Amino acid sequence: MVLWMDGFHIVQISFMILARQVSSSQQDVCSLDSCISTNASSKEFVDHCMLTAGNQMKGHCCFRPSSDQVTGIDLSYCNLKNIKSLLHPMTNVMRLNLTHNPNLTYENTSFVGLTKLKMLILDKSVDCPGQWHWFNTTWKPWKLAEYEKHTVRCLNQTDTCGQLKEFNYTCPAHSECENNGPGSFSCRCEHGWGGYRCMRKTNHDVALTISASITGATLFLSVLLWATQRRHVQF
Incomplete structure (x- = not known):
């Protein structure tokens, strides 16, 4: 680098x-012991996961056994501080929840490789990642940002x-x-x-x-x- x-x-x-190999990182992400499992955000995540037939919850992850892929991760209330490269092996993730981590910081490179990510949920105080400025133009890497009372949903990546x-x-x-x-x-x-x-x-x-x-x-x-x-x- x-x-x-x-x-x-x-x-x-x-x-x-x-060529990437699925390492122990996948297991580590899905079984973080710093997360609080009982909260409203997790229930909403579980309900969404189960909308797709065959999906299963594996710790904090929505897992598709037929393809051995993690398609969603709920790391809300996990006391995260910096995710760095934690998510890099999770290239099939489409839905990611990082809310209620008040000390969380990240770099744009933290999300490199997540080409299938369609929904990223963050605390409202955090900007959607990947923005850059070109003279008087600000290019937003997400097609839509939905702001709610406490959260922001970054939806559908643009074509870089x-x-x-x-x-x-x-x-x-x-x-x-x-x-x-x-x-x-x-x-x-x-x-x-x-x-x-x-x-x-x-x-x-x-x-x-x-x-x-x-x-x-x-x-x-x-x-x-x-x-x-x-x-x-x-x-």
Whole structure:
């Protein structure tokens, strides 16, 4: 992972292998012992989980046994402080509740990889993640934010790659843009290409991904420098 800063912009670029293995992280998330299990929020979450035939509750998670996937997580009242990369293995999650964690802080990178996330429920005092500003334009990575008395629901992610095309941004040659969670994207090397900016031919499908989550005042300069200044890139 590389962080480059010029005083106005921060570009965070991580190089990851796409093939992910389901580790003990899934079990850890579903069985956090700091959570209070009996509350109204959990009941609403359970009821929603059971609307889909075959779903089961597994600790704090809505679990689909037929596909061995966690599709929902309720971490409300869990005394969370910083989720960091806690959710990264949970790539099939569509519904996530993080309310009633008054000390919770997060980074936009905390939600990288959650491409299927359709509903994120947060305390009203917290902003929906993934926002960035481009000159006088603020691009919101969620199609809708529903504010209730104490919570905000971030609903349906916008198309990050589609939005970037409007700013005439394209991934390097021999790579394709892929949405990679709220406000995040990846430039995935095509089959047969790898290395720095996917410029090296290879006989192996290395599936190396250049992932970028951008924050700061300006997208344009950040992306331009990321794409052109090799000296800021490390492996």
